[in-house]
Amino acid sequence: MTASIACLCEGATEKAIIELLLDNNKLCFSREQLIDEEVLRCRCAKNFEDRYMGKSFVAKITVYRILDSKREQFKLRKAYQNKVEVINVITAPEIEMLVIISEEKFEEYSRKYKNSTKPSEYCKSVLKIKNIKNPNFIKSYFDDIDKLIQAIQEYKRVIRSTNNITCLADLLVL
Secondary structure: OOEEEEEEOOOHHHHHHHHHHHHOOEEOOOHHHHHOOOEEEOOOOOHHHHHOOOOOOOOEEEEEEEOOOOOOOOOHHHHHHHEEEEEEEOOOOOOHHHHHHOEEEOHHHHHHHOOOHHHHHHHHHHOOOOOOOOHHHHHHOOOOHHHHHHHHHHHHHHOOOOOOOEEHHHEOOO
């Protein structure tokens, strides 16, 4: 087996975003490099080990975890720790921030709602996007890949993440 990358997404919207980027060759890895050539919805290290580490890999595996929590652990058993590099790609507070940014509502959200309303709730109540967590909606909303790229880049700029946090923009190949 030649695949040496696993891309694990926390939720369906994260998976939809990654699939859009993969389909448009905008990531630093391709679908062909992925285990089973797909984005995986496996959050638990033990489940990942049980399902995928029994396969034979030519090289060290890089695991990109797309998630919104900096605290969520992915503890591999000792036998696998030297065979796997884990890179957490943080989308905090939520992937729905990409829609807020695309709608040019980031300033309003930050000023009026940030402390009391989750981004997904803001999208539902203020932007009137009821199906914000639906992957088909996300794929349709970002059917123009440039719109998605701009939102990801702007997200990195406005969130001002610290240097030791990897975000979606860091995976882009433009």
